[in-house]
Amino acid sequence: MIKKFFSNTLFIKLSIGFATLIFLFAGYFISKLLFDLSVFSEFIFNFFLERFSYNLAYLASSIIGALGIISFVGLVLLIGSWVERRVIARFQIRVGPNRVGPFGLLQPLADAIKLMQKEVLVPDIADKLLFLIPPVAIFLPAILAWGPIPWGPNMSYLDINVGILYVFAVSSLTVPIIFFAGWSSMNHYALLGSMRTVAMMVSYEIPVSLSLLSVALVTGTLNFNEIVMWQSNNSIWLGLFIPFALFTFFFASTAEINRTPNDIAEAESEIVAGYHIEYSGMKAGLFMAVELGNAVLLGALISSLFLNGWFLFGIENLVPPYIIFITKTVFIYLLLIWLRATFPRFRLDQLMNFAWKTLIPASIIHFFVVAIEVSIISNFSEIPYLIVLFTVINISLVVLLAYLWGKIFHVQQYQPEKIQPRFAASIGGLEAMKEVSSID
Amino acid sequence: MIEVNIYNAAFLLFSMITLLSAIGVAVINSLMRSLFLLIISFIGVASLFVLLSADFIAIAQLLIYAGSISILLLFAVMLTPEVSINNQNSKYFLFAALTGILFTYIMFLFISIFDINQLTGLSLDKLNFSNTIDKIGTLLLGKYIIAFELASILLLFALIGAISIVRSNESDFNIVATKIKGKK
Known part of the structure; x- marks a missing residue:
């Protein structure tokens, strides 16, 4: 029973x-x-x-x-x-x-132990001192940039008035470190990979700074806490109000932190493993770990700048605010994983062309548009729902521009070539081979 | 006499980092290593600005010098592969040493005028001068607007000049194409 x-x-x-x-x-x-x-x-x-x-x-x-x-x-x-x-x-x-x-769940620990057991090889002709520094030094910007992140009310480590600039400045210190990692290996592949990475990071710093500039223009401050409070006071998410800035920041930051659509730093098919080809064992593991930490840092930045930080429709009174903040961060991180699982990698020339010919002019124009909108809002503050109106206008403009960009420029639908079914039908046949070779 | 507090301890630490790495820049033979030390001394200067509670200038120092000028210098050093690893001693050592000593003496004369205790972040805190970025912004776009605009026009000229130097004409492409065809 x-x-x-x-x-x-x-x-x-x-x-x-x-x-x-x-x-x-x-x-x-x-x-x-x-x-x-x-x-x-x-x-x-x-x-x-x-x-x-x-x-x-x-x-x-x-x-x-x-x-x-x-x-x-x-x-x-x-x-x-x-x-x-x-x-x-x-x-x-x-x-x-x-x-x-x-x-x-213990797989990362096992991986770490395996990596630590591996022999750390130092190339004979490498600059030994400079070779040892980058895997450690690359952690400094990745951890220092967490400083001004607002975890909740009263909970930000560096409540400084130059928060955005601070994050931007600290993360720009990664560039020389990556260069030193590539140069000190004394390997052609490493040097080429680091030069590519430096060129890409330097050119993608401009759209990042322009998108952050429009955030600062709208909110009128560079302080992370005040940006979060501005969004809750006006009850709008900045990601909705200026969606193009969100897109620019997201796309350009994936290039900055070497995530997949833009991870040409370690394009295995072109340059073997990028700037950290000569690093073995735990040193290579440190580079991988920094990449992962930067992805989560990007999630934290986006969720505090564009997704209203630790506010979520009044739930922040029930649940601890930092839990909400971490949830948003993890959401962006999962989005990055989704991107990695979905998209192939851009080529270097495609990426640089997109940065200099599309993203930078577009974000400069977007900056002007945002400036006009902000001046209208501040001059006609007695009209209600002006921000909502501009939000709708901005979102529809971005959707229209994306549609036009795909329509007018070089995005073509994939059309299978005509010889493909014939070749498949008569595979292995001598006649088919003759036919195929005669087409060319 | 210097007071013992956390500001002065940090000042000693950061100034030591700055000075030692700056000496290393001049002494070390390998150009890349000296560049690395130069970046560290830039960061040290930025932290000294932080101690003076000049937050915007500190961040600008990090952003412009440690983040950008260093990249420019790296590219410049990459163009000198012969000397970048084992730089020979210069024959102008004597002149350089004399200039350095003279410059240090002049700087010492300037510094000895001021009292160190008057120049820490604590004394600025007493003035209630915590937020510099608003004041810098209003001054740049108000009183010093002409200087600001002139600087931006200069930068624009530099940008256009760089593009016009780098930009490849169609004829260059043709020359390259004919060369490749000729090799085949």
């Missing part, structure tokens, strides 16, 4: 439902308890201030905040590669890594 009851499907469903309820309640109370993580650093600051001096308190609280950010980035680096491989496997109708640990 009891055995029969336990094997009942209704019992299993009930118990699963009950467990979910308990989990939700526990999650709710824990989230109430940990609603604002900034209390920890405040507590440590006050603790040290009462017992020791101001300087020590400042140092201790800043170290705690930095450790929080670094631990988040480290967690992302650990779990991100698993997420990426599993999701891409789903796209390609595979299973993905599922052997190490539950659901293959």
Whole structure:
């Protein structure tokens, strides 16, 4: 009787439902308890201030905040590669890594241990000192750029007035590091790969800066917190108000961080592995890890600049705001994985042409349009719903421009050539071979 | 005497980084290594600006010098493959040393006028001068608009000049095409 009851499907469903309820309640109370993580650093600051001096308190609280950010980035680096491989496997109708640990969750750890065990080769003619620095130094911009990201109310590590400029400046430090990585290897492929990467990153910094400039123009500030507050005060997402800036930022940033549609830094078919061909073992792993961390950083930047940060239609009062922020970040990261699973890679000349001939002029014109709109909004502030009107106009303009761009310029539909079915029909035949060769 | 606080400790650290890497730039034979040290000293100067709570200038230093000028220098050094690894000692060593000593003496005269304790970020905090970027923006587009516009016109000329130098004519293509055909 009891055995029969336990094997009942209704019992299993009930118990699963009950467990979910308990989990939700526990999650709710824990989230109430940990609603604002900034209390920890405040507590440590006050603790040290009462017992020791101001300087020590400042140092201790800043170290705690930095450790929080670094631990988040480290967690992302650990779990991100698993997420990426599993999701891409789903796209390609595979299973993905599922052997190490539950659901293959320990796969990144196994990978890291394997990479650490590998022998680190240093080329004989390489510049030994400069060869050792880049894999470590490339982490500095990737982690420093997390500084002004607003995780929630009261929760940004560097609440500075030049936030956007700071992120832009710090991320531009990656360029010389990548160059040194390629040059010090003393390998033609590495040097060519690093030169390509430097050329691409330098040219894609311009559209990134222009799109961020239009964000600063609309909100009237460079502070991340104030940008998020502007979006919540006007109850509009900047990604909807200036969708072209969002597109420009997203596309150009994928070129900056070497993600797939634009990852010509490591186009295996053209240059073997790009600037990190000579790096082996954990050093190559560090380059890969930075790539992944940069992708998540791009998600954080987009979600705070364009997707209203930690606000989500009033849910931020129930759930801790940083959870909402991380959810948006992970959403953008999944979008990047989707892009990687879907699109082929651009060629170098296509990318550079697109940057200099399409993206930069278009974003300059877009900047003028946004400037006109902002001046109209600030001059006629008594008219309601002006922002909504311009949002609709901007979205429809972008859709129209994308349609026209595809229609007028070189986007052609794929048409199979005429000889293909004939060749397939008579494959292996001598007659068919003669026919095919006579066509040419 | 310098006070012991976190600003002055950071100042000592950053100025040491800046000065040591700047000395390394002049001393080291390999041009690429000295360029790397030059970038580090640029970053050190940027952090010194941060200590002076000049946030915009610090970011501009990072963005323009460490991010862009360094790339320009890298490309310039790439054009000198002979000397980039093992640079020989210059025969103008004496003149360079004399100029350096003279410049250091003049700079020392300037610096010795000021009191170091008056120039830290703490003294600027007392003036309630926390936000520089608004003031710089209003000054650039208000009082100094002519200088700003002239600088932007100069940059535009430089951009157009670079494009007109690099831009390839159709005749160049034809020359290249005939050369390739001739080889075949």
